[in-house]
Amino acid sequence: MEIVFIINPTAGNGAAIRKWRKFSETIDFPFEQFITRSPGHAFQIVEQLKARTRKILVIGFGGDGTMREIAAAAAGAELLFIASVPAGSGNDFARSFSCFSSTQEISRFLANPKGLLTDIGQVGVQPEQLFASSSGIGFDAAVAHAVNRSRTKLWLNKFGLGKLAYLVFVVMTLFAFKKFGLTIESSGTVYHYEDVWLATVSNQPYFGGGMKISPHSSVYDGQLELTVVHRLPRLKLLAVFGTVFSGSHTKFPEVVQFSGKHFLITVDRPVPHHVDGDDAGMADAQEPLEFYVSATQWQQAKL
Numbered sequence: 001m002e003i004v005f006i007i008n009p010t011a012g013n014g015a016a017i018r019k020w021r022k023f024s025e026t027i028d029f030p031f032e033q034f035i036t037r038s039p040g041h042a043f044q045i046v047e048q049l050k051a052r053t054r055k056i057l058v059i060g061f062g063g064d065g066t067m068r069e070i071a072a073a074a075a076g077a078e079l080l081f082i083a084s085v086p087a088g089s090g091n092d093f094a095r096s097f098s099c100f101s102s103t104q105e106i107s108r109f110l111a112n113p114k115g116l117l118t119d120i121g122q123v124g125v126q127p128e129q130l131f132a133s134s135s136g137i138g139f140d141a142a143v144a145h146a147v148n149r150s151r152t153k154l155w156l157n158k159f160g161l162g163k164l165a166y167l168v169f170v171v172m173t174l175f176a177f178k179k180f181g182l183t184i185e186s187s188g189t190v191y192h193y194e195d196v197w198l199a200t201v202s203n204q205p206y207f208g209g210g211m212k213i214s215p216h217s218s219v220y221d222g223q224l225e226l227t228v229v230h231r232l233p234r235l236k237l238l239a240v241f242g243t244v245f246s247g248s249h250t251k252f253p254e255v256v257q258f259s260g261k262h263f264l265i266t267v268d269r270p271v272p273h274h275v276d277g278d279d280a281g282m283a284d285a286q287e288p289l290e291f292y293v294s295a296t297q298w299q300q301a302k303l
């Protein structure tokens, strides 16, 4: 089996490349390394690996954005086994998917390699985007949108304060965000909600760096879960926010959850959209966004 590391040097606000330098010194088996040069590069690298004829263990060294690109490109590839060494800021991928914390763990996998077929979510049709963990619209996407467009983040990153930037934008967005109306079509039924903060479609339980937004999601059940948070006053949103880490937010009547294979979501004004926590622009009013379980699965390294 070949072993390929894909390293995003910018992940974890630049900490990933330092972690990789230390980690790579401990590797005692032959391997190849690719350092990504831009967004989308990890996807291209995996696309090229698919042309090879031997089994390959592909280890992503980065966070959720890097792992989404790798898992998306690996969908349908039988010879690729995917895992991560978490080196991002949030690392939700590592909470539900295979990850290595040491070279010894990788060696143990190589002694008896097995794969685990895993669901991936899809949003939109031509161009579609794949998501490993979650994709949604509303408040959380507005934070991602604001952080990505801000010069403050670049400035704070220079001083290793990227997480502080995130917190600053959560508070700013909390006061600036305008709630929206939402129509959902799933399994032949139409639901309508007003005063919506967010609607997130989850493949796995975690998002936003350890928040257990969708406690019952599984990446092996061929289903997605939709969480809608609506009709909450601003300050109560903060109270609910505090319960998301344990998954107990679902007991609030303002938090609604659905399971299904397919959700068609229409908003009544343009609302920010994210894919695995990365800014994905705006969901347009009256133009439905389609979320569904992709027909092709990807293969995790089974640990």
Ligand SMILES: Nc1ncnc2c1ncn2[C@@H]1O[C@H](COP(=O)(O)OP(=O)(O)OP(=O)(O)O)[C@@H](O)[C@H]1O
Pocket (backbone or CB within 6 Å): 008, 009, 010, 011, 012, 013, 036, 037, 038, 039, 040, 041, 062, 063, 064, 065, 066, 067, 069, 087, 088, 089, 090, 091, 092, 277, 278
């Ligand atoms: N050389 C590069 N320069 C700029 N961006 C890059 C580069 N290589 C990859 N990227 C992009 O960086 C984005 C962020 O990376 P990633 O999500 O892995 O780290 P993170 O944001 O620190 O972690 P997390 O998403 O877990 O919080 C990815 O979407 C990826 O496309």
